[in-house]
Amino acid sequence: MTDRAAVDTMPTRDNARRLAERWLDEYRVLLCAGDSAGISKLFAPEGVCVPSPLDAPIVGRDAIEAFYSAVLADVEVLDLAWDAPLVDAGFASAEWWGTLRENGKDVSEPGSLHFRLDESGLCLSWRAYPLVGERLQPVPDGWPREIGRTDRA
Numbered sequence: 001m002t003d004r005a006a007v008d009t010m011p012t013r014d015n016a017r018r019l020a021e022r023w024l025d026e027y028r029v030l031l032c033a034g035d036s037a038g039i040s041k042l043f044a045p046e047g048v049c050v051p052s053p054l055d056a057p058i059v060g061r062d063a064i065e066a067f068y069s070a071v072l073a074d075v076e077v078l079d080l081a082w083d084a085p086l087v088d089a090g091f092a093s094a095e096w097w098g099t100l101r102e103n104g105k106d107v108s109e110p111g112s113l114h115f116r117l118d119e120s121g122l123c124l125s126w127r128a129y130p131l132v133g134e135r136l137q138p139v140p141d142g143w144p145r146e147i148g149r150t151d152r153a
Contacts, residue, residue, distance in 0.1 A: 036068035
């Protein structure tokens with residue numbers, strides 16, 4: 001059975017891809033800038049963030065900001081690229097390839113993200129499935145179709 005409140009907040013099909021691409025691009029810019037407050041504002045006031053399948057849900061902007069403040073205190077995001085999102089029925093999924101500096105060591109972090117936006121483009125729910133690498137690996141040729149990425153040679 002479909003939750004009526006969830007249906008009422010789904011963007012139209014025509015708008016969903018544009019909202020998802022804009023959200024992913026804004027998230028990338030804010031994450032690479034280390035802006036935890038800005039990231040939290042991409043979420044609805046009671047938005048839910050699940051950083052990995054092993055983590056408990058983080059609920060609300062204040063908690064999301066605190067989570068990103070703690071993460072970004074130890075990790076610098078050097079680069080992040082998204083594949084074009086797949087969007088259907090108010091949900092979106094996208095793969096990413098990130099380059100992080102953690103404890104002075106550069107590592108690769110590919111993964112996928114599944115999220116739902118309301119009609120204004122705020123994130124209602126966000127689930128990440130990261131694969132944290134132990135070394136730096138180059139982005140494979142032809143991957144990904146990037147949104148807003150200008151720094152790749």
